Amino acid sequence: MTPAELSRTVLRSVRGAVAERELSVAVPERVVVRPAPHSGDYASNVALQLAAGAGLPAREVAEVLRKRLAGCPGIARVEVAGPGFLNFTLGDGAPAELVRTVLAQGPRYGTGGARPGRPGVAATPPSGGARGLVVAEALARIDAAVDGAGTLPDGVAPRAAAAPDGGRAELARLVARLGDDEARWALLRPAAHDPVRPPERPTQREENPRFRVQYAYARTQALVRNARELGFTGAPGDTGTGTPTGPGTGPEDTAGSRTAANDTPDAHALHLLIGGFPDVVAAAARYRAPDRVVRHLEALAEAYLRWQGGCRPLPVGEEKPSAVHRARVALAEATGTVLANGLRLLGVCAPVRL
Numbered sequence: 001m002t003p004a005e006l007s008r009t010v011l012r013s014v015r016g017a018v019a020e021r022e023l024s025v026a027v028p029e030r031v032v033v034r035p036a037p038h039s040g041d042y043a044s045n046v047a048l049q050l051a052a053g054a055g056l057p058a059r060e061v062a063e064v065l066r067k068r069l070a071g072c073p074g075i076a077r078v079e080v081a082g083p084g085f086l087n088f089t090l091g092d093g094a095p096a097e098l099v100r101t102v103l104a105q106g107p108r109y110g111t112g113g114a115r116p117g118r119p120g121v122a123a124t125p126p127s128g129g130a131r132g133l134v135v136a137e138a139l140a141r142i143d144a145a146v147d148g149a150g151t152l153p154d155g156v157a158p159r160a161a162a163a164p165d166g167g168r169a170e171l172a173r174l175v176a177r178l179g180d181d182e183a184r185w186a187l188l189r190p191a192a193h194d195p196v197r198p199p200e201r202p203t204q205r206e207e208n209p210r211f212r213v214q215y216a217y218a219r220t221q222a223l224v225r226n227a228r229e230l231g232f233t234g235a236p237g238d239t240g241t242g243t244p245t246g247p248g249t250g251p252e253d254t255a256g257s258r259t260a261a262n263d264t265p266d267a268h269a270l271h272l273l274i275g276g277f278p279d280v281v282a283a284a285a286r287y288r289a290p291d292r293v294v295r296h297l298e299a300l301a302e303a304y305l306r307w308q309g310g311c312r313p314l315p316v317g318e319e320k321p322s323a324v325h326r327a328r329v330a331l332a333e334a335t336g337t338v339l340a341n342g343l344r345l346l347g348v349c350a351p352v353r354l
Helices: 003-019 046-054 058-069 094-108 129-146 165-178 180-188 209-229 265-286 291-309 323-346
Strands: 042-044 075-081 085-090
Touching (some): 003 042, 003 046, 003 058, 003 085, 046 058, 046 085, 058 075, 058 085, 094 265, 094 323, 129 165, 129 180, 129 323, 165 180, 180 209, 180 291, 180 323, 209 291, 265 291, 265 323
Antiparallel strands (some): 042 085, 075 085
């Protein structure tokens, strides 16, 4: 179950509770789920949002929904936490299903997300200069993605028709000094009300956030290429917890015992960031804030590099490719898909080699 599917499942539970008069409340347009801060995989505050309209304590509303959601396919456990949060633990197959969804959708993953009809409290993007121009172009791509037009093909960059000549001249000077990718990243990275501080010169080092994102993408592509050279491709599955041993069909740890699916904090964090990408794109459109996409890509790149550094994705020596190797290659490929899709939305290239 992906986060989007979980959101729809929770919304159906609200509709069912209203239809069967367990709750008397207006059904919201959508239900937001976020990575759980403590227990479980995802959490939702929908019960707190409905409590006033229902005339009930939030925990009571949450309990009504918990009973309806318990046992739903893909959901292993539902708990009521704090003042009325719903915490969800997904089934063991959820991470593999997410990877399968990303690979099936490819460049379309993250597009066509639901944008609520009622706008949020939008940030005020800069209206002029190079920054305003680049923000407007990024928002045009993000809007096209959220509205279902899909990600734009490589090389297509919508331009702000009414951009003043001064803004284009300023951008041209910045591009001449830093290069197109570094200039755009520097202009898009700060939140709307934060100042822009472009570097004096571009740096191709890992401490540069833009380079680190592109480097992580290149690493995903190198891993997929290397797997093909070894004669196998990725297949979504359990990525295991330790070093794959032997040619068996199941994940094993270094002692050879079966392990739980994706039982590492690094893999868990990586799956959460991959699954959260569509919501980030929708939020960037809603709040007119492409910096949300920038920050998400930086977090995803960091999580991927940490995960790959903590496991052995490919067989070595005479070792045969196992199901764990194939699952890890598929996870790398899915990560690369999300990184590439996000970079395209920002108008920054996704290099397969660095």
